[in-house]
Amino acid sequence: MLNKQLEFLVALHDLDMMLKDIEDVKALGFEAEGIENLREAREELIKKIRKPLLSTYNKLQGRYKRSIVPVKDDVCLGCFMRIPTQLITRGRSDQDVILCEGCGRILYWYD
Amino acid sequence: MRVVWSKHSAKKPREAENMEVGDLIKYFGEDLFIPNLRAKNKDAVLVEFANLFVESKIVRKKDLILELMQKRETLGSTGIGSGVAIPHGRTTATLEVKIAFGKSEKGIDFEAVDKKPVFLFFVVLAPPHDENNRYLPILGKLVEVLNESKNRKKLLKVESFEEFIQVFEGIE
Numbered sequence: 372m373l374n375k376q377l378e379f380l381v382a383l384h385d386l387d388m389m390l391k392d393i394e395d396v397k398a399l400g401f402e403a404e405g406i407e408n409l410r411e412a413r414e415e416l417i418k419k420i421r422k423p424l425l426s427t428y429n430k431l432q433g434r435y436k437r438s439i440v441p442v443k444d445d446v447c448l449g450c451f452m453r454i455p456t457q458l459i460t461r462g463r464s465d466q467d468v469i470l471c472e473g474c475g476r477i478l479y480w481y482d
Numbered sequence: 483m484r485v486v487w488s489k490h491s492a493k494k495p496r497e498a499e500n501m502e503v504g505d506l507i508k509y510f511g512e513d514l515f516i517p518n519l520r521a522k523n524k525d526a527v528l529v530e531f532a533n534l535f536v537e538s539k540i541v542r543k544k545d546l547i548l549e550l551m552q553k554r555e556t557l558g559s560t561g562i563g564s565g566v567a568i569p570h571g572r573t574t575a576t577l578e579v580k581i582a583f584g585k586s587e588k589g590i591d592f593e594a595v596d597k598k599p600v601f602l603f604f605v606v607l608a609p610p611h612d613e614n615n616r617y618l619p620i621l622g623k624l625v626e627v628l629n630e631s632k633n634r635k636k637l638l639k640v641e642s643f644e645e646f647i648q649v650f651e652g653i654e
Contacts, residue, residue, distance in 0.1 A: 373518065378543065378545070378546065381546055381574045382546060382550075383551055384570065384574050384610070385549075385550050385572065385573045385574060385575075386553060387548070388572045388573075388610055389550075389553065389554060389557065389571060389572070390571065392540055392618075393557070394490030396570075396618075396621070399618065399621050399622050400562065400625055401558065401560060401568075401621075401625075402557075402559055402560075402562075402595055403557050403558045404557075404558050405556050405557045405558050406557065408553075408556040409553060409556065409557055409559060411553060412553055412556065414610060422586070426532075435575070436610075437572045437611060438589055438609045440574075441577055441609075442576065443577065451547060478572055479575075481577055
């Protein structure tokens, strides 16, 4: 089962991208007038995330284009560093929110 | 509001100009094809597609993409009119760009911009930053293709994935 805090962070990341994409999507002709709905949803989501994690997320958002990155074949797709074995075990079990030791980004395992 | 790229309306998006219809085909999949949706309402459509993406192993966590699609609909309906909806989103929960297709025989109230039922659904999922940045061009090209009445009519008749691909191969 996916760690709830990680799930909230991924949802926040997705929501932030949706907010960034609004103008592009509108330019394609899609309806996108409910920006306030998304902002409210974001506020609600933020309340569920532990403060230190949220702080980490915000710092990473300021530093990188994406603060949460996938892990594929045990490699962080943010900095392409191989993840140490002990972190792989913890990450795959979804018990913790794991940060890459190379770039500091939040890691998300796909399998 | 209906999406129409005519001489009277918005300019055709530049992104769509750089993509051929044939380029869309690689993003479809037989495992992402539903010839007859079971869902009878908007919420159920999104759930049906979320389940499909999980069963196809495109994502492993249903709730994440279901929430993504639901939130997108609060921004404004992705039902663009003329019986078409294109729910879409970029999510960390997927590694690759994929398009699922579903058809409803009776049509579904999707709160489309023209208030009419939706028969054709294309659900586009993409990672946050895919290698070739294809997300917006794909959306643009889909809109362009589905804006053509003759294309919609052909798609309404497809019963198999093979027929579906043939329609796209035949679009100029």
